[in-house]
Amino acid sequence: MATTTARDADLAGALVQTMHVLQDLYAETSRPLGLTPQQAHLLCVLLGGPLGMTELSRILSIERSSLTSMVDRLERRDLVSRIPNPTDRRACQIELTKSGLALAHDAHKGFTERIDAMTTGLTAADRRTLAATLQKIVAEA
Amino acid sequence: MATTTARDADLAGALVQTMHVLQDLYAETSRPLGLTPQQAHLLCVLLGGPLGMTELSRILSIERSSLTSMVDRLERRDLVSRIPNPTDRRACQIELTKSGLALAHDAHKGFTERIDAMTTGLTAADRRTLAATLQKIVAEA
DNA sequence: TATTGTTATACTCTATAACTATA
DNA sequence: TATAGTTATAGAGTATAACAATA
Numbered sequence: 012m013a014t015t016t017a018r019d020a021d022l023a024g025a026l027v028q029t030m031h032v033l034q035d036l037y038a039e040t041s042r043p044l045g046l047t048p049q050q051a052h053l054l055c056v057l058l059g060g061p062l063g064m065t066e067l068s069r070i071l072s073i074e075r076s077s078l079t080s081m082v083d084r085l086e087r088r089d090l091v092s093r094i095p096n097p098t099d100r101r102a103c104q105i106e107l108t109k110s111g112l113a114l115a116h117d118a119h120k121g122f123t124e125r126i127d128a129m130t131t132g133l134t135a136a137d138r139r140t141l142a143a144t145l146q147k148i149v150a151e152a
Numbered sequence: 153m154a155t156t157t158a159r160d161a162d163l164a165g166a167l168v169q170t171m172h173v174l175q176d177l178y179a180e181t182s183r184p185l186g187l188t189p190q191q192a193h194l195l196c197v198l199l200g201g202p203l204g205m206t207e208l209s210r211i212l213s214i215e216r217s218s219l220t221s222m223v224d225r226l227e228r229r230d231l232v233s234r235i236p237n238p239t240d241r242r243a244c245q246i247e248l249t250k251s252g253l254a255l256a257h258d259a260h261k262g263f264t265e266r267i268d269a270m271t272t273g274l275t276a277a278d279r280r281t282l283a284a285t286l287q288k289i290v291a292e293a
Numbered sequence: 294t295a296t297t298g299t300t301a302t303a304c305t306c307t308a309t310a311a312c313t314a315t316a
Numbered sequence: 317t318a319t320a321g322t323t324a325t326a327g328a329g330t331a332t333a334a335c336a337a338t339a
Contacts, residue, residue, distance in 0.1 A: 022279050023267040025286035030174040031193075032293045033167060035213050047305065047330090052172075064321055072176050077307045079322055084305080101315045101320040126164040132292050133285065138163050141285050144278055145166035151273050152173045188307090190329065205298055218330045220299055225328075242297040242338045 036129070040121040044114060053081060054090065054107065054115035055122075061094065061104040090114060177270070181262040185255060194222060195231065195248065195256035196263075202235065202245040231255060 034048070041051040049071075056062070056070055068078045082105055085091045090111035096102040107115055130138055175189070182192040190212075197203070197211055209219045223246055226232045231252035237243040248256055271279055 021287075022271060022283040023264040025283045025290065026170075026174060026267055027178075027263060028290045029167075029286045030171050030178070031213075032290055033171040034175070036293075037168075037171070038213070049306065065319085072172075072179070073306080074308055075321065076309080076323080081306075096320095099316075099320075101313095103321075122168060123164040126167055129289060129293055130163060132288060137285055140281060142163040142166045144274065144282050145170045146162075147273060148270060149166065149169045149173055152177075152270055188328065206296085214329080215331055216298065217300080217332080222329075237297095240297080240339075242336095244298075 032129075033126070036125050037122065040125055041118060044118055044121070046114070046118065049081065050085060050090075051115075051118045051122075053085070054111055055119050057091065057105060057107045057111070058115050058119065061106040063096065063102050063104055065102075067105055085111070173270075174267070177266050178263065181266055182259060185259055185262070187255070187259065190222065191226060191231075192256075192259045192263075194226070195252055196260050198232065198246060198248045198252070199256050199260065202247040204237065204243050204245055206243075208246055226252070 037048045037051065041048045044051070046054070053067070053071060056067065062070070064075055064078055064082070068075045071078065073081075082091060082093065086093065089108050091105050092108055093103040094106050096104055130141075133141070178189045178192065182189050185192070187195070194208070194212060197208065203211070205216055205219055205223070209216045212219065214222075223232060223234065227234065230249050232246050233249055234244040235247050237245055271282075274282070
């Protein structure tokens with residue numbers, strides 16, 4: 012029992028450390044693109060297609076009012092645009108502009124390349140196992 | 153070759169998603185304790201013992217000037233204190249106060265318990281493998 | 294001269310509460 | 317009434333540049 016607890020503690024610690032390493036990598040990748048990590052996240056989420064404010068705030072785990080100001084800043088820089096929702100005049104859809112799409116692709120590519128570089132020390136089998144295990148965790152969360 | 157690329161992309165995506173899940177969990181655990189995620193991180197780092205401003209800023213990956221204001225706020229709440237460094241009068245050591253230590257323990261316990269709950273669906277063998285793989289990644293980063 | 298830490302400043306992120314317009 | 321989104325406000329996180337004190 013004590014052994015199990017110790018093992019679990021190691022896993023939790025390893026996950027937290029990994030999170031911080033990835034946060035740093037995310038920040039370092041975003042910055043040279045002129046983006047904060049939060050802005051990069053938002054743009055990458057929109058790679059999946061336009062979203063309403065409420066849905067986007069849910070995905071990003073922030074309040075709608077916080078999102079309003081983020082979208083304001085990105086819209087001023089012509090990276091996203093608010094397009095009216097034809098079926099609900101209260102709502103709008105947030106959409107990547109042409110330059111926003113290009114930047115989102117750059118960010119996504121940057122993250123992927125850096126993370127791949129970070130996992131070079133693993134075998135192909137280890138990478139497959141890791142991806143499968145993490146996907147299971149994310150799916151349950 | 154195309155297959156390898158696809159597998160790597162899956163791994164990077166799984167790692168990024170896991171990071172966001174953990175960030176949310178970290179924020180949700182910190183908030184009821186009256187802490188921001190950054191403050192919780194700082195307090196937990198200090199569980200390892202007092203640190204100087206430069207060293208602490210390096211560990212947290214923030215500028216020293218950013219750390220100054222964070223420490224100011226935590227010191228006002230009596231969670232940390234600046235103690236003089238006897239061998240270098242320019243420097244100080246940041247130390248947990250009694251209440252800061254208690255709060256850091258609460259935060260650490262909260263993270264660990266929630267993460268353990270998140271990995272309940274895995275077998276003990278999967279958890280061991282995952283911890284070992286993540287530790288390898290962190291060690292190389 | 295180099296390093297430790299702070300100050301001044303500006304911007305971004307975030308939440309809460311109150312609000313408008315539409316459903 | 318309920319929902320979509322905004323505004324107003326306040327506090328926290330962050331970086332850059334310039335600075336004081338000490339090494």
